[in-house]
Amino acid sequence: MTEKAVVLYSGGLDSTTCMAIARSEGFDPFAISFAYGQRHAVELQKARKSAPRIGAVDHLVVDFDLRRVGGSALTADLEVPKEGVVEGAIPVTYVPARNTIFLSFALGWAEVLGAFDIFIGVNALDYSGYPDCRPEFIAAFEGMANLATRAGVEGSDRYRIHAPLIDMTKAQIIRRGLELGVDYGLTHSCYDPTPEGRACGRCDSCRLRLKGFAEAGVEDPIAYVARDANGTNRTAKR
Amino acid sequence: MTEKAVVLYSGGLDSTTCMAIARSEGFDPFAISFAYGQRHAVELQKARKSAPRIGAVDHLVVDFDLRRVGGSALTADLEVPKEGVVEGAIPVTYVPARNTIFLSFALGWAEVLGAFDIFIGVNALDYSGYPDCRPEFIAAFEGMANLATRAGVEGSDRYRIHAPLIDMTKAQIIRRGLELGVDYGLTHSCYDPTPEGRACGRCDSCRLRLKGFAEAGVEDPIAYVARDANGTNRTAKR
Numbered sequence: 001m002t003e004k005a006v007v008l009y010s011g012g013l014d015s016t017t018c019m020a021i022a023r024s025e026g027f028d029p030f031a032i033s034f035a036y037g038q039r040h041a042v043e044l045q046k047a048r049k050s051a052p053r054i055g056a057v058d059h060l061v062v063d064f065d066l067r068r069v070g071g072s073a074l075t076a077d078l079e080v081p082k083e084g085v086v087e088g089a090i091p092v093t094y095v096p097a098r099n100t101i102f103l104s105f106a107l108g109w110a111e112v113l114g115a116f117d118i119f120i121g122v123n124a125l126d127y128s129g130y131p132d133c134r135p136e137f138i139a140a141f142e143g144m145a146n147l148a149t150r151a152g153v154e155g156s157d158r159y160r161i162h163a164p165l166i167d168m169t170k171a172q173i174i175r176r177g178l179e180l181g182v183d184y185g186l187t188h189s190c191y192d193p194t195p196e197g198r199a200c201g202r203c204d205s206c207r208l209r210l211k212g213f214a215e216a217g218v219e220d221p222i223a224y225v226a227r228d229a230n231g232t233n234r235t236a237k238r
Numbered sequence: 239m240t241e242k243a244v245v246l247y248s249g250g251l252d253s254t255t256c257m258a259i260a261r262s263e264g265f266d267p268f269a270i271s272f273a274y275g276q277r278h279a280v281e282l283q284k285a286r287k288s289a290p291r292i293g294a295v296d297h298l299v300v301d302f303d304l305r306r307v308g309g310s311a312l313t314a315d316l317e318v319p320k321e322g323v324v325e326g327a328i329p330v331t332y333v334p335a336r337n338t339i340f341l342s343f344a345l346g347w348a349e350v351l352g353a354f355d356i357f358i359g360v361n362a363l364d365y366s367g368y369p370d371c372r373p374e375f376i377a378a379f380e381g382m383a384n385l386a387t388r389a390g391v392e393g394s395d396r397y398r399i400h401a402p403l404i405d406m407t408k409a410q411i412i413r414r415g416l417e418l419g420v421d422y423g424l425t426h427s428c429y430d431p432t433p434e435g436r437a438c439g440r441c442d443s444c445r446l447r448l449k450g451f452a453e454a455g456v457e458d459p460i461a462y463v464a465r466d467a468n469g470t471n472r473t474a475k476r
Binding site: 068094107111123129131 | 300301303304332333334336337342343346347369375378381382383390433
């Protein structure tokens with residue numbers, strides 16, 4: 001019998017690969033996405049279309065508004081930085097407590113579904129400097145989850161937070177995804193896409209993605225306005 | 239200089255007392271409430287009116303829909319139980335991961351405000367059997383919070399989750415609130431009020447509240463349809 005797993009799913013490269021890994025480990029993936037007032041809402045439209053195509057059994061989109069909370073270039077009227085990743089600094093695209101909030105909803109849904117496995121596609125190497133992408137955070141969340149829920153009182157199964165990408169470089173993630181048959185043409189990573197959904201090629205997320213494809217020696221199948229990060233800096237084919 | 243604190247605030251007896259305690263400890267309380275598809279939405283209307291009257295500096299209402307997640311009589315079309323608290327069981331009014339989700343949003347707002355203190359009015363004695371009202375859950379959340387945020391990377395102040403009611407009986411909470419000048423006529427506790435907001439007097443929350451007032455030897459100033467729990471079982475005066 002396959003077991004259910006809740007997979008945090010943005011429609012991006014990492015979470016799509018993460019879902020493919022969950023499936024390869026024998027789980028039925030239940031995808032959960034969040035409409036949180038992000039500027040890159042095109043991400044969600046693509047996620048809704050892609051989730052069933054990459055094998056999600058069900059797809060829950062939770063809607064809330066982090067703009068009232070504020071504090072991030074991804075949800076407020078701050079400029080998304082285009083000058084490249086600054087080593088050692090937490091960038092303005094950090095959304096306070098975002099992964100904590102996302103995992104909390106995933107935990108609630110898992111408890112309702114009777115799932116004990118939650119997958120999150122964070123990685124600590126190419127991770128843009130976010131505190132909530134570190135292994136010590138994931139471990140602490142898992143411990144907390146097992147006290148927050150019926151499992152903590154009734155002594156049933158334990159929740160496991162899987163972060164299979166956490167030690168991988170972007171190039172390793174892409175190679176693993178290709179092995180598992182992921183179509184990266186269905187994924188979206190840009191923080192600041194054009195209204196039609198074309199990636200800017202210059203934000204942190206695009207830079208990490210393009211660098212990953214370059215290192216993996218594979219052509220990125222999605223459309224860009226420009227490709228600064230790998231030096232080609234051309235307009236997209238479509 | 240007073241420091242900011244984020245206070246989880248439902249407009250109920252416990253969270254109102256909790257806010258009064260935060261103020262008595264010298265904090266400026268920033269109230270956070272949640273519209274999560276709860277059946278007792280009248281709670282929120284009252285909370286909006288009461289928050290400034292009980293001293294909240296600001297009041298943030300975060301809107302999301304837990305009905306899609308399901309699994310609770312408070313958010314789904316399940317019957318709210320009226321037969322009294324069952325010892326040792328987790329009741330159907332338990333909302334999976336609710337306090338985890340609430341504290342996660344409070345953490346995000348605290349980080350934006352520059353606050354390091356979060357107050358939550360849970361109590362582990364008269365607590366209806368919820369796993370996320372136990373001291374071990376609160377401690378685990380605090381540890382996780384300090385890894386989830388900038389504080390965990392930059393080594394600034396540490397977050398503290400205050401649960402000042404955790405070891406108190408309902409009667410002790412009411413006495414403490416009255417010492418601090420809380421007007422319990424501004425509070426609301428019922429899980430299943432009439433459309434006009436009158437408390438049912440029979441759900442777990444009403445029973446615990448009425449028992450608390452009876453034990454404190456004080457008259458509950460709010461209006462009830464009926465008062466089963468303290469034996470008077472009369473219709474309300476207003």
